[in-house]
Amino acid sequence: MDDCIIIGGGPAGLTAAIYLSRYHLKIRLFDCGSSRAALIPCTHNHAGYPDGISGLDLLAAMRAQAEQYGTVREAAKVTSLRPIEGGFAARIGDREVRARSVLLATGVINHRPPMPDDVHDAALANGQIRYCPVCDGYEVTDKRVAVYGTGEHGAREALFVRSFTRDVTLIAPDRHDLPPEQIDQLEAAGVVRVEGPATDWRLEQDHILLATPKGPLKFDSLYPALGSHSRSELAVEAGARADPSGCLEVDDHQRTSLPGLFAAGDVAKGLDQISHAMGEAGVAATTIRNMLNAERPLWR
Ligand SMILES: Cc1cc2nc3c(=O)[nH]c(=O)nc-3n(C[C@H](O)[C@H](O)[C@H](O)COP(=O)(O)OP(=O)(O)OC[C@H]3O[C@@H](n4cnc5c(N)ncnc54)[C@H](O)[C@@H]3O)c2cc1C
Structure with missing residues (x-):
């Protein structure tokens, strides 16, 4: 043995x-x-x-x-x-x-966002998709950043990222489901809330693009919070x-x-x-x- x-x-x-x-x-x-x-x-x-x-x-x-x-x-x-x-x-x-x-x-x-595997893997290699703001929030300092998620976890992640950049958007996979006190915190921090679903995920040079019911959006990096x-x-x-x-x-x-x-x-x-x-x-x-x-x- x-x-x-x-x-x-x-x-x-x-x-x-x-x-x-x-x-x-x-x-x-x-x-x-x-x-x-x-x-x-x-x-x-x-x-x-x-x-x-x-x-x-x-x-x-x-x-x-x-x-x-x-x-x-x-x-x-x-x-x-x-x-x-x-x-x-x-x-x-x-x-x-x-x-x-x-x-x-x-x-x-990690649960992945609904995007084709090859697009996901290319985005990950290039820092357009990131999974860990504790690890690499520093690398998005003053960049345009999305957090893809909702609920307590999504809100917490968005507020964490906010200490690296003022330009943070929280995108819901479907509809946002946030308790009122978290909505207040997100608003106080200037985090933009966008309803999903997000579709048509694409990469363009150093950006990640997606379509939402509100229209097309473009970011330097996106953190899935799923x-x-x-x-x-x-x-x-x-x-x-x-x-x-x-x-x-x-x-x-x-x-x-x-x-x-x-x-x-x-x-x-x-x-x-x-x-x-x-x-x-x-x-x-x-x-x-x-x-x-x-x-x-x-x-x-
Ligand atoms: C994109 C990304 C960036 C990150 N950046 C950083 C960073 O900059 N700094 C940092 O500190 N952390 C970072 N992390 C987190 C870090 O990768 C993890 O915390 C770390 O890898 C955890 O180590 P682990 O050994 O617990 O698990 P893992 O590294 O996930 O290893 C688990 C291993 O177990 C094996 N395994 C699972 N089930 C079985 C089985 N049944 N039989 C045999 N083998 C099995 C798997 O194949 C795997 O090799 C990042 C994570 C991601 C996804």
Whole structure:
């Protein structure tokens, strides 16, 4: 039986792999290759890279570092997870792999606006679509920006972006559904409200264009604020607790409610950022090491 199975090879899973391998533990990492970090054209808020670094380059460097210390990494999807005597069994295709502990670092998937995939991906690469004002609000300073969403989440995002630029438009996917106090806040901040549906999404040089019932609109960048899907199913099926949005509940050592199962990164409740994912993974890995050592000393 291995010491730990890591499910997910984004910043959280790879950080945990580096720590656990350097603790001389026998681990395996499975990753199905859809890290949100891989979508980052160039991050400028990740400390240590004054000129920025692309998500793909950051992941490649982390993979190389983990492999240098002996991490066994497989490009494969884990399809089920179940508790067994003394640990867990994970299913990969027609095989089952067993370990004394599991770290789930499977991340989330952002809900996308209704636009063709090729237009979406080109816009994302060029900064016309952005998903994270915490990450890159600085890059839209004094630009013309749309937030695509409504409700509490859409309003919160629009007000957050307002501290980077005075030109913010909140576009509803359909009709706006906003409590009166949020309408007051948006008006006080000068955020323009436009009803949807938005159609005919197009790119033009450095702009994103869309048609609304009010007429055509053009922006430097658009932030979808449509929420995300938390990839917590494996843990929930195994018996761990998640909040209503699907985020896994963890304690301050990244332990889920199921003993031996840990979670780190976006799939756990917290700030969806690379630095946070890495920090949580360091805490989880060290707690796993200490837990295994308490069961059976890890002496060489
Ligand atoms: C466009 C964009 C820009 C961003 N910019 C920044 C930025 O500038 N700064 C910043 O700090 N953050 C940024 N973020 C957020 C950042 O990407 C995430 O916070 C970070 O990637 C979270 O890491 P993670 O390891 O938790 O999840 P992820 O990076 O999403 O990795 C999860 C991994 O788990 C794997 N996986 C899922 N299910 C399974 C399964 N069943 N079996 C095997 N593998 C599985 C997936 O394939 C994936 O590789 C950005 C996000 C986006 C979308």
